[in-house]
Amino acid sequence: MPVTAIVGAQWGDEGKGRIIDFLAQQADVVIRFQGGDNAGHTVINEYGKHALHLVPSGIFNPTTQNIIGAGCVVNPASLLDEMARLQAAGVALDSLWICHRAQMVMPYHRLLDELEEKARGKDSIGTTKRGIGPAYADKAARSGLRMGDLLHPDWLEARLDNALRTINRKLQILGGEPMDGQELYARLMAYRRKLGHRIVDTMALLRRALEADADILLEGQLGVMRDLDWGIYPYVTSSNPTAAFAPSGAGLPAGSLDRVIGVVKAYSTAVGEGPFPTELLDETGDRLREVGGEFGATTGRPRRCGWFDGVAIRYAAWLNGMTGLAVTKLDVLDGFDELKICTGYRLPTGEVITDVMPDTPQLYEVTPIYETWPGWRRDATAARSWDELPRAARAYLNRISELAGVPIAYVSVGPEREQMFATVP
Ligand code: GDP
Ligand code: IMO
Numbered sequence: 001m002p003v004t005a006i007v008g009a010q011w012g013d014e015g016k017g018r019i020i021d022f023l024a025q026q027a028d029v030v031i032r033f034q035g036g037d038n039a040g041h042t043v044i045n046e047y048g049k050h051a052l053h054l055v056p057s058g059i060f061n062p063t064t065q066n067i068i069g070a071g072c073v074v075n076p077a078s079l080l081d082e083m084a085r086l087q088a089a090g091v092a093l094d095s096l097w098i099c100h101r102a103q104m105v106m107p108y109h110r111l112l113d114e115l116e117e118k119a120r121g122k123d124s125i126g127t128t129k130r131g132i133g134p135a136y137a138d139k140a141a142r143s144g145l146r147m148g149d150l151l152h153p154d155w156l157e158a159r160l161d162n163a164l165r166t167i168n169r170k171l172q173i174l175g176g177e178p179m180d181g182q183e184l185y186a187r188l189m190a191y192r193r194k195l196g197h198r199i200v201d202t203m204a205l206l207r208r209a210l211e212a213d214a215d216i217l218l219e220g221q222l223g224v225m226r227d228l229d230w231g232i233y234p235y236v237t238s239s240n241p242t243a244a245f246a247p248s249g250a251g252l253p254a255g256s257l258d259r260v261i262g263v264v265k266a267y268s269t270a271v272g273e274g275p276f277p278t279e280l281l282d283e284t285g286d287r288l289r290e291v292g293g294e295f296g297a298t299t300g301r302p303r304r305c306g307w308f309d310g311v312a313i314r315y316a317a318w319l320n321g322m323t324g325l326a327v328t329k330l331d332v333l334d335g336f337d338e339l340k341i342c343t344g345y346r347l348p349t350g351e352v353i354t355d356v357m358p359d360t361p362q363l364y365e366v367t368p369i370y371e372t373w374p375g376w377r378r379d380a381t382a383a384r385s386w387d388e389l390p391r392a393a394r395a396y397l398n399r400i401s402e403l404a405g406v407p408i409a410y411v412s413v414g415p416e417r418e419q420m421f422a423t424v425p
């Protein structure tokens with residue numbers, strides 16, 4: 001049974017949640033390996049519609065163990081809210097575990113995110129304001145608090161004191177109010193009571209699973225183009241959504257990945273700032289947004305929409321070592337007369353780029369080179385196999401696969417669990 005990483009291949013919101021919910025029906029373990037509640041992974045199944053922020057998307061399968069891995073940053077308040085919502089919908093949470101090494105997102109991290117974005121003015125990143133950047137910054141600065149610290153109150157108190165010494169100064173510099181250590185400590189003790197029994201050394205669980213040849217899914221958050229190192233820096237998140245980081249963030253050996261599935265929308269979207277070469281600021285972009293329901297699952301912001309970017313997918317495929325693509329939202333393209341695919345970027349010098357990703361300042365200046373593909377009139381939502389797709393849709397998908405250099409493993413033609421199929425049954 002394989003270890004499979006499911007990663008975003010574009011700018012996030014590719015439909016990772018729905019793919020994982022589908023695959024988790026066969027999985028023993030699902031682990032989120034990075035990110036925090038900046039994620040909004042939408043899953044629609046017999047439990048209704050849920051935007052998951054921290055809880056892994058395997059939670060709906062009662063036989064799957066669900067782990068929030070060491071590479072994540074966890075806001076306990078937001079996790080508790082999410083758990084309450086899931087419980088109210090009848091979802092059992094007995095199999096939800098939090099790695100003791102995962103970092104904690106503190107109330108001051110959200111505040112700092114807000115204040116830092118304000119201080120950036122017109123150069124803001126457009127973050128989700130969930131405190132993700134400040135929490136990862138504290139992790140790297142070694143002043144972060146970890147979920148496991150909740151299990152050691154004296155240690156926790158000392159760590160909090162230590163952190164607040166600099167945090168409170170930072171807050172004041174940015175025009176915020178300092179935070180009261182005692183009040184924060186009391187809040188943390190409440191989290192300990194509610195979450196303490198779920199905070200464990202998840203590596204032991206994974207090690208047993210790997211040795212038992214279990215089916216393990218590693219759930220990525222966001223996508224390559226917002227990777228801290230390989231994305232459109234500084235308009236990126238503060239962790240690495242790419243597959244190479246998956247085993248580390250989960251707690252598995254480096255060579256343990258058997259499959260890497262890149263999730264990709266049949267067109268492009270992005271939320272937040274930064275260069276986005278195939279963006280459509282016209283009625284075609286509006287149509288994609290409306291038909292695709294392209295509004296952020298976490299912040300509700302309208303998503304920027306554009307044509308499929310073949311350069312970005314080629315880059316994402318290579319960097320992730322993808323073994324297969326999962327293409328989502330094909331149905332959103334139903335009824336277009338023609339579709340465009342970007343196959344290269346032209347630099348102001350005239351040079352054409354297809355195999356690398358220009359750095360951020362250069363990316364603002366590229367002109368996408370498009371080829372035009374015929375659309376299809378038939379409704380793709382009813383297809384449950386490759387052969388049932390409209391012929392023009394198959395041709396379009398084959399071109400995407402060719403540009404990525406990776407076969408298409410799954411196609412999704414609607415948001416519901418059953419509106420998806422493997423290309424090779
Ligand atoms: P994630 O963050 O990668 O999990 O993706 P999001 O949940 O943020 O965004 C994907 C959106 O597209 C959600 O609203 C899904 O319900 C929806 N969706 C996923 N797959 C399909 C599909 O094949 N067709 C349609 N129409 N919607 C889809
Ligand atoms: P999922 O997992 C889309 C974007 C923000 C911003 C940048 C940095 O649902 O795909 P952050 O709050 O992480 O510091 O913001 O990244 N962003 C997302 N965009 N989907 C997400 O998650 C995102 N998480 C962060 O809009 O541009």
Ligand code: MG
Binds near residue numbers: 013039041297
């Ligand atoms: Mg999302």
